[in-house]
Amino acid sequence: MAPADGSADSQEILYGLHAVREALKAGGRPLQRVLVLRTDKQFTDLVQLARSHRVPVHIQPISSLDRLVPNGKHQGVVALAAAKAYQTQEEILDRAAQRQEPPLLVILDGVEDPHNLGAVLRTAEGAGAHGVFIPERRAAGLTSVVAKASAGAIDHMPVSRVTNLSRLLDSLKAAGVWIYGVTPSAKKVFTDIDYRGPVGFVLGAEGTGIRSGVVQHCDECVRIPLRGKVQSLNVSASAAIVLYEVVRQREQDNYAAGRSTDSERTPLDRRLQ
Template identity: 50%
Template sequence: MTTDKPSHLLAGRRPVLEALKAGRPISRIVVAEGAEGGSLQEILARARRAGIVVQRAPRASLARLAGVQHQGVVAYAAAHTYAEFDEVLAPRPGSTPLLVLLDGVADPHNLGAILRTADATGVQGVVVAKRRSAPLSEVVAKAAAGALEYVPVARVSNLVQAMERLKSAGYWLVGTDVAAETGYTQVDYTGPTAVVIGAEGKGLSRLVKEHCDYLVRLPMQGSVQSLNASVAAGVLLYEVVRQRQR
């Protein structure tokens, strides 16, 4: 395992609660003065059981600490670790293998949203390239709304080589491309599948395209001929779910 930094600030009730549920190491939690209700009681109860220090501070102090919407709670946690590539190859028990590969998705909000959808659709892991990818930051954790605790993210030096390994392991690689002739519903996703999503505004790189088994397009009826990366990922992943539930 590798980490980007020695500590990590979680902001918001859902990310903090999911980190506590997942047993992630947390050194202390800071709660805004006057904050109460909702999931805060469960956060405080879990913190007490785990022996985690809880401090009260002015709401303005939390805003300076977090720099993002904090909902009255921030936590100092160990930095998120990247999984090894071999770890994400193992499917979830009782499920058909399903992965997401991201080719240069650098927007942390998009990465977080993709992780949230990945968790909802039973994805066993997400694979990103070391270069041109958003790190696992507090912004990603906030956008993921707790999903970062449950969906492992593997970081690889060469995405194309990872794709070749997946093919050898029996995966079919399906990438999105606005110029593709095949519609996204015309592919069979019922076998081991890796959905490949490209960078915002750029799409898939040439070599990544060439290593996909299928390139599919999403119908576009408006004037803008591209979709946000997280939206495109969501459309494909729910098509996978639809086909596998038939």
């Protein structure tokens, strides 16, 4: 299986049709070779894509693929790659600046389940977030399981691994990012906040939530109202809810700005655009 720490100097195993295809398309990390059960039918386009990127393709029996991926959920495709490199805080903030967008960041505290991390990466990428921050210790790293769970989003979403979340939050606040902890005990509901500026959300693992020492470094805390008997949501569900509130507010703001600008033009101006 893939290494647990996602270090840049170790070999990583990717598996599953979608995860391998997205890694080839993104080109963010070199694939050393692709192993497939066969080269016809559902594997044809992936094999052609690999060869177009000059990645060697080898046909392997299913027993060999099963040894590489013991749970057997490889869909007949395994790729060997260098682990995805982590990025720095500066690189992630630069990404937002290059897009001319206020930073939208996700900070995870103690999320150890790789499936949850993969799901958060998928949600963050879909919402247009600029980066995800994870701690070095007691947290899932960028492994093949995470890549599979992210459905390819791992190749498009920058991830930074930091030694101390509290120092990270202070650094982000110094850079102008407003930090919100998402916790059930907060007084404010998440929809009561204006997220059109630079924003970072801190989310904790199910059950334990955000550590108190990390909460103290947040600017403010918000909660997601729960109307049923369940006291908490999966971290990826929580991420989706708050991130898409940001998307809603920013798109609404952009639409209103466009309408305002358009209303100031004469009919002739608009026709000549």
